[in-house]
Amino acid sequence: MTRLIRAELLKIRSTRMWLGMLALSLGFALLGLGFYIALAGAEMNGESALPPVTDPATVRGMYASASAGTLFMMILGIIGITGEYRFQTITQAFLVTPRRYRLLAAKLLSYFLFGLAFGVATVLFTVAVAWPALAIKGGSTSLLDHDIPMILGGTVLAMGLYALVGLGLGALVRNQVAAIIIAVGWVQLVEAIVTVALPEVGQWLPAGAVRAITRTTGRFGGMGELDTLPAWGGTLLLLAYGLAFAAIAAFTTTRRDIT
Amino acid sequence: MILVEELVKHFGAVRAVDGLSFAARPGQVTGFLGPNGAGKTTTLRMLLGLVEPTSGRALIDGRRYADLDNPVERVGAALEATGFHPGRTARDHLRVTCLAAELPTGRADEALELAGLADAADRRVVGFSLGMRQRLALAAAVLGQPPVLILDEPANGLDPAGIHWLRGFLRHLAGLGCTVLVSSHVLAEVEQTADHVVIVARGRVVRDAPLAELVGENGGGLLVGTEGPDDAAGLAAALERAGATVRVEGERLRVSGVAAAEVGRAALAAGAVLTELSAGRSGLEKIFLELTMAELGGTDPAAGDPAVSTEAAS
Numbered sequence: 001m002t003r004l005i006r007a008e009l010l011k012i013r014s015t016r017m018w019l020g021m022l023a024l025s026l027g028f029a030l031l032g033l034g035f036y037i038a039l040a041g042a043e044m045n046g047e048s049a050l051p052p053v054t055d056p057a058t059v060r061g062m063y064a065s066a067s068a069g070t071l072f073m074m075i076l077g078i079i080g081i082t083g084e085y086r087f088q089t090i091t092q093a094f095l096v097t098p099r100r101y102r103l104l105a106a107k108l109l110s111y112f113l114f115g116l117a118f119g120v121a122t123v124l125f126t127v128a129v130a131w132p133a134l135a136i137k138g139g140s141t142s143l144l145d146h147d148i149p150m151i152l153g154g155t156v157l158a159m160g161l162y163a164l165v166g167l168g169l170g171a172l173v174r175n176q177v178a179a180i181i182i183a184v185g186w187v188q189l190v191e192a193i194v195t196v197a198l199p200e201v202g203q204w205l206p207a208g209a210v211r212a213i214t215r216t217t218g219r220f221g222g223m224g225e226l227d228t229l230p231a232w233g234g235t236l237l238l239l240a241y242g243l244a245f246a247a248i249a250a251f252t253t254t255r256r257d258i259t
Numbered sequence: 260m261i262l263v264e265e266l267v268k269h270f271g272a273v274r275a276v277d278g279l280s281f282a283a284r285p286g287q288v289t290g291f292l293g294p295n296g297a298g299k300t301t302t303l304r305m306l307l308g309l310v311e312p313t314s315g316r317a318l319i320d321g322r323r324y325a326d327l328d329n330p331v332e333r334v335g336a337a338l339e340a341t342g343f344h345p346g347r348t349a350r351d352h353l354r355v356t357c358l359a360a361e362l363p364t365g366r367a368d369e370a371l372e373l374a375g376l377a378d379a380a381d382r383r384v385v386g387f388s389l390g391m392r393q394r395l396a397l398a399a400a401v402l403g404q405p406p407v408l409i410l411d412e413p414a415n416g417l418d419p420a421g422i423h424w425l426r427g428f429l430r431h432l433a434g435l436g437c438t439v440l441v442s443s444h445v446l447a448e449v450e451q452t453a454d455h456v457v458i459v460a461r462g463r464v465v466r467d468a469p470l471a472e473l474v475g476e477n478g479g480g481l482l483v484g485t486e487g488p489d490d491a492a493g494l495a496a497a498l499e500r501a502g503a504t505v506r507v508e509g510e511r512l513r514v515s516g517v518a519a520a521e522v523g524r525a526a527l528a529a530g531a532v533l534t535e536l537s538a539g540r541s542g543l544e545k546i547f548l549e550l551t552m553a554e555l556g557g558t559d560p561a562a563g564d565p566a567v568s569t570e571a572a573s
Binding site: 003004006007010011014015016017083087088089090091092093094095096097098099255257258259 | 311336348354
């Protein structure tokens with residue numbers, strides 16, 4: 001299994017797709033950070049647009065910007081398997097590893113690991129921007145208060161798990177465009193609506209699980225606004241989604257003839 | 260040793276492979292010949308565990324591909340030259356397989372060298388020509404130095420120099436004792452490389468024989484054209500006196516048993532003008548053409564499949 005994981009990690013590193021996804025992930029984190037830096041404590045029509053940087057909710061929200069890019073890690077996971085079908089590299093992959101479930105298992109593990117690394121990069125970047133900004137604006141410069149270790153660690157974990165969910169989904173759907181549309185449509189549209197309309201259901205969906213893991217339970221990172229599972233519950237939930245997709249795929253789509 | 264027994268594959272109503280049996284032996288290049296759509300690729304993919312047979316067996320050294328321990332070191336395969344990520348370099352493409360099959364990564368460079376791609380090792384595949392992709396597919400096939408090679412139309416897209424190189428390469432591998440199974444729809448390719456030929460059409464084996472036997476039988480010889488039936492008769496008599504076997508077909512003669520020079524001398528002696536003197540079609544080419552024409556003409560009575568009848572009607 002180690003050799004298959006090393007091969008999978010080389011597959012990821014040897015094309016430039018991951019760089020693009022990382023750039024998008026960092027870009028979205030930066031967008032969120034910019035939003036907080038610009039608006040925290042600023043007056044808009046006589047009212048404060050966002051609580052000032054001295055408010056723990058704002059501090060949490062700033063660090064939680066790191067988790068904005070989880071979707072891109074899911075897309076990378078989707079491409080990790082659908083790209084093999086698209087470019088027919090799946091033929092060589094199955095020739096090397098004819099027991100196809102083993103390849104799938106190696107991919108799940110590899111993308112989880114890569115997602116963690118991707119998460120660490122995003123978190124380091126976020127801290128590198130948020131910490132000086134908070135220091136300059138007079139906010140908290142502690143990285144240990146306000147659940148920040150939970151938020152940052154959770155983001156790293158969520159990236160790994162989202163990659164795994166993407167991989168499972170991609171294995172099941174096989175068609176790259178279809179899988180990405182399903183993932184983006186689901187997370188951005190369906191879940192966005194369900195989360196607001198039926199939060200008690202929303203907490204059981206992938207994006208709800210990310211909220212649970214990263215402790216970003218409210219709109220702008222404020223606590224206690226939406227129904228949310230405990231962090232371990234969110235972790236298990238994402239793991240279950242990814243493994244369930246992959247397991248179904250292993251017995252269905254992965255077994256199909258490669259013609 | 261490759262062994263295919265009563266192999267059948269149906270795709271819906273289409274019988275792509277319909278009870279196919281043959282063997283490919285070590286130390287030989289076995290040509291797997293047939294018109295497009297004869298079921299060659301499907302058969303090779305069943306051998307490689309990529310397509311599940313409807314029934315029958317496809318074995319390599321007595322085992323199914325999926326049951327081989329380290330398949331990359333047992334069987335090398337080059338299927339169509341499309342299985343590359345355009346953004347990955349040739350070397351990385353091979354290194355992925357090296358890592359997954361636990362081969363030393365240095366094998367990637369050796370294989371590239373062997374396939375004549377050493378200079379392109381660090382280029383992304385997106386810029387590769389079809390010929391270069393074929394070479395890369397061959398490099399991937401020999402990565403694990405396997406004793407069995409399965410190649411699907413490896414000469415597609417190769418330039419004449421590349422085809423010459425490929426022939427030498429396959430002969431060299433067979434000389435080392437490898438079992439080489441190479442499919443093609445181009446006759447000339449197989450005729451110059453193979454020791455043994457398996458001809459398939461419509462998912463069935465039509466002929467399975469040593470190349471020499473196919474080339475030698477019913478045909479070959481020389482085609483001789485003359486200016487009229489009288490000249491033809493005179494020349495035929497002269498040639499028979501010279502020890503040739505002659506069949507008269509109107510103004511033309513089919514001559515075997517003598518060299519072209521002998522025909523020239525006989526023509527001079529008989530005072531006949533030659534309008535044509537060429538090598539007759541070999542038995543292999545005949546068989547192959549007949550099959551291909553049947554396929555194109557749709558004259559086969561078994562063409563009950565609606566897609567085929569529509570085509571024939573239009």
